[in-house]
Amino acid sequence: MARAVSRRRTAIVTIAAWIVALIIFFPILYTIITSFKSETEAIQGFSLIPSGTIESYVAVQSQSNYFKPFMNSVILSIGSTLLALLVSVPAAWSMAFSPTKRTKDILMWMLSTKMMPAVAVLVPIYLIFRDTGLLDSRIGLTVMLTLINLPIVVWMLYTYFREIPGEILEAARMDGASLWGEIVYVLTPMAVPGIASTMLLNIILAWNEAFWTIRLTTTNAAPLTAFIASFSSPQGLFWAKLSAASTLAIAPILIMGWFSQKQLVRGLTFGAVK
Amino acid sequence: MNLRTFLLGSCSALVVAGFAQAETLTIATVNNGDMVRMQTLTDDFTKANPDIQLEWVTLEENVLRERVTTDIATKGGQYDILTIGTYEVPIWAKQGWLLPLDNLGADYDVDDLLPAIRSGLTMDDKLYAAPFYGESSMVMYRKDLIEKAGLTMPDAPTWEFINEAARKMTDREAGINGICLRGKAGWGENMAFLTATSNAFGARWFDENWKPQFDQPEWKNTLDMYVKLMNDAGPQGASSNGFNENLALFQQGKCGMWIDATVAASFVTNPKDSTVADKVGFALAPDTGLGKRGNWLWAWNLAIPAGTQKAEAAEKFVSWATSKHYLDLVAEKEGWANVPPGTRTSLYENPEYQKAAPFAKMTLNSINAADPKNPSVKPVPYVGVQFVAIPEFQGLGTTVGQLFSAALAGQMSVDDALAQAQDVATREMTRGGYIK
Numbered sequence: 001m002a003r004a005v006s007r008r009r010t011a012i013v014t015i016a017a018w019i020v021a022l023i024i025f026f027p028i029l030y031t032i033i034t035s036f037k038s039e040t041e042a043i044q045g046f047s048l049i050p051s052g053t054i055e056s057y058v059a060v061q062s063q064s065n066y067f068k069p070f071m072n073s074v075i076l077s078i079g080s081t082l083l084a085l086l087v088s089v090p091a092a093w094s095m096a097f098s099p100t101k102r103t104k105d106i107l108m109w110m111l112s113t114k115m116m117p118a119v120a121v122l123v124p125i126y127l128i129f130r131d132t133g134l135l136d137s138r139i140g141l142t143v144m145l146t147l148i149n150l151p152i153v154v155w156m157l158y159t160y161f162r163e164i165p166g167e168i169l170e171a172a173r174m175d176g177a178s179l180w181g182e183i184v185y186v187l188t189p190m191a192v193p194g195i196a197s198t199m200l201l202n203i204i205l206a207w208n209e210a211f212w213t214i215r216l217t218t219t220n221a222a223p224l225t226a227f228i229a230s231f232s233s234p235q236g237l238f239w240a241k242l243s244a245a246s247t248l249a250i251a252p253i254l255i256m257g258w259f260s261q262k263q264l265v266r267g268l269t270f271g272a273v274k
Numbered sequence: 275m276n277l278r279t280f281l282l283g284s285c286s287a288l289v290v291a292g293f294a295q296a297e298t299l300t301i302a303t304v305n306n307g308d309m310v311r312m313q314t315l316t317d318d319f320t321k322a323n324p325d326i327q328l329e330w331v332t333l334e335e336n337v338l339r340e341r342v343t344t345d346i347a348t349k350g351g352q353y354d355i356l357t358i359g360t361y362e363v364p365i366w367a368k369q370g371w372l373l374p375l376d377n378l379g380a381d382y383d384v385d386d387l388l389p390a391i392r393s394g395l396t397m398d399d400k401l402y403a404a405p406f407y408g409e410s411s412m413v414m415y416r417k418d419l420i421e422k423a424g425l426t427m428p429d430a431p432t433w434e435f436i437n438e439a440a441r442k443m444t445d446r447e448a449g450i451n452g453i454c455l456r457g458k459a460g461w462g463e464n465m466a467f468l469t470a471t472s473n474a475f476g477a478r479w480f481d482e483n484w485k486p487q488f489d490q491p492e493w494k495n496t497l498d499m500y501v502k503l504m505n506d507a508g509p510q511g512a513s514s515n516g517f518n519e520n521l522a523l524f525q526q527g528k529c530g531m532w533i534d535a536t537v538a539a540s541f542v543t544n545p546k547d548s549t550v551a552d553k554v555g556f557a558l559a560p561d562t563g564l565g566k567r568g569n570w571l572w573a574w575n576l577a578i579p580a581g582t583q584k585a586e587a588a589e590k591f592v593s594w595a596t597s598k599h600y601l602d603l604v605a606e607k608e609g610w611a612n613v614p615p616g617t618r619t620s621l622y623e624n625p626e627y628q629k630a631a632p633f634a635k636m637t638l639n640s641i642n643a644a645d646p647k648n649p650s651v652k653p654v655p656y657v658g659v660q661f662v663a664i665p666e667f668q669g670l671g672t673t674v675g676q677l678f679s680a681a682l683a684g685q686m687s688v689d690d691a692l693a694q695a696q697d698v699a700t701r702e703m704t705r706g707g708y709i710k
Contacts, residue, residue, distance in 0.1 A: 040522070040525065043518070043519070043522040044522070122344060126345075126348050130348060130351075135352055218300050218329070218352045219300060219330075219331055229332075229333050229337055230305055232334035232335075233305045233518075
């Protein structure tokens with residue numbers, strides 16, 4: 001009896017999970033479907049069956065070069081992730097293992113910077129970039145993406161590091177490990193799943209960032225977000241072309257997310273049940 | 275080193291030096307058919323000017339406006355040429371953000387530019403932007419449906435006629451709406467249409483002392499007529515329809531009439547996309563007998579920001595892209611029907627263009643009927659037919675647009691929408707220092 005109830009509950013939970021997953025994934029699925037419609041079909045109303053035309057992909061490819069913004073997206077997301085890790089691993093380590101009475105306040109303050117609307121600092125940031133010659137440069141945008149994602153990275157790493165028992169690090173110190181040795185040989189191997197999932201999430205966030213990447217670039221450093229934005233049209237039908245451009249832009253990150261979902265889920269739920 | 279090596283080396287050095295001196299112009303633009311076409315034809319320009327290279331930044335209209343405004347206001351210098359609308363030109367020129375176009379070349383023929391378009395881009399007798407394509411608004415209607423309704427569309431209809439025709443053409447069971455009009459909130463969406471229409475009803479945004487006029491009977495007549503007409507003969511969910519949504523409805527044969535930008539004429543008569551391509555007729559935007567037609571005036575223009583270091587090269591490109599030669603080039607490569615319309619008188623005198631574009635005469639008449647400096651029956655302190663060329667208008671126009679869209683959706687009454695619009699406009703104009 002108990003087994004039957006348990007089986008029924010599993011079935012219900014599974015179905016519910018599938019429904020929720022489908023609802024979350026549906027906008028992406030519909031974008032992909034729309035990309036295989038003609039412009040007239042795309043605006044005609046809801047339909048899950050496209051005519052299968054690839055004219056939008058042909059138009060997108062002939063209208064602009066996909067490779068350059070794609071490479072910029074790769075460089076910016078990986079570059080900003082590595083830079084963020086370089087800063088946040090020591091920061092999270094110090095806050096997790098040598099907390100002071102202000103550590104929680106610092107963490108909250110870091111998070112509070114995410115609550116400010118980006119547009120509020122657009123002009124000051126633009127002026128700084130102009131004066132330092134960083135407008136439309138990959139270096140400038142890498143730093144910018146690092147800075148905006150840094151609070152999340154520090155928070156995530158801090159949470160993972162807190163899960164590692166301090167006694168292990170003490171034991172390492174007792175055995176004569178240096179600070180460097182402690183971080184590299186003891187802490188890092190234990191925190192690899194956490195660091196990996198933080199990296200993946202940061203890459204996704206940087207890949208999808210569309211406010212600063214559009215406003216601080218023109219041609220040289222413009223990533224795929226700017227590529228998508230260029231297909232929206234004030235007069236004329238553009239939904240199918242926009243969907244094709246979006247599909248091309250999200251495909252790499254979608255594939256990466258698919259293959260690394262185990263690490264992502266493990267990292268995101270790490271410590272959640274405690 | 276022998277002589278040959280020396281000469282080869284010198285030549286290479288010269289080539290490298292020449293390449294290093296090549297200027298790259300960065301052009302900010304919107305994604306519309308004419309602009310995309312121009313990007314494919316620029317070889318003609320770069321061949322004649324091998325020392326100039328072109329880079330394009332294409333953005334969505336609102337993002338472009340915001341992006342370019344930030345850059346130009348902070349003198350960021352990211353762009354050498356801007357694509358801007360008729361709304362921005364007088365405001366930006368007044369701020370000193372644009373360079374006057376004094377050196378467009380001997381064969382440019384400025385006098386050939388359509389006077390209505392040119393006047394909107396001129397300040398103190400100086401041209402601050404060159405029009406790339408221009409448009410007005412007009413009535414596009416289904417000839418078969420109006421015939422079925424037992425009516426004949428005049429070349430210059432009145433709103434009374436449009437109301438009657440729309441109601442007679444409506445056949446809900448067959449999915450035909452008598453009229454499709456913009457309802458989506460936005461200063462460039464429903465407010466472009468309603469502001470232009472209000473001119474025909476004798477309404478105006480402000481009196482000579484910048485006092486808002488939404489409490490006057492002319493605005494009440496405009497909005498009352500619009501909401502009632504759309505309820506009786508408009509499509510469902512009209513409050514979220516903009517240009518593109520109405521275009522799709524018309525192309526699918528679901529609208530008897532559509533009053534919108536003249537540029538739509540080429541879309542609705544294109545058999546590739548439109549199911550009613552051979553059944554479309556054109557007429558001037560309607561009036562109410564007060565001497566003003568509700569047709570707007572808009573142009574996408576190329577302008578040079580004051581912060582550019584490459585003004586000379588930029589002006590060369592602007593001259594090329596808005597020249598008679600460019601129109602001939604498009605005609606040669608893509609046919610006369612694809613030539614950017616609404617900028618030059620000579621285009622409308624060209625018999626080949628008249629033959630290829632059956633809507634040419636109506637487009638020209640519509641553009642000529644618009645007067646940005648005297649848009650309404652009563653005098654106004656501003657420039658602009660479907661907008662008010664002041665910096666505050668983007669925000670104010672959109673807020674009022676939201677109120678009018680809510681009235682169309684039945685979320686508030688016409689009287690409430692107008693009263694709130696009056697309050698908002700009075701507050702904004704006082705804050706802006708227009709009302710002392």
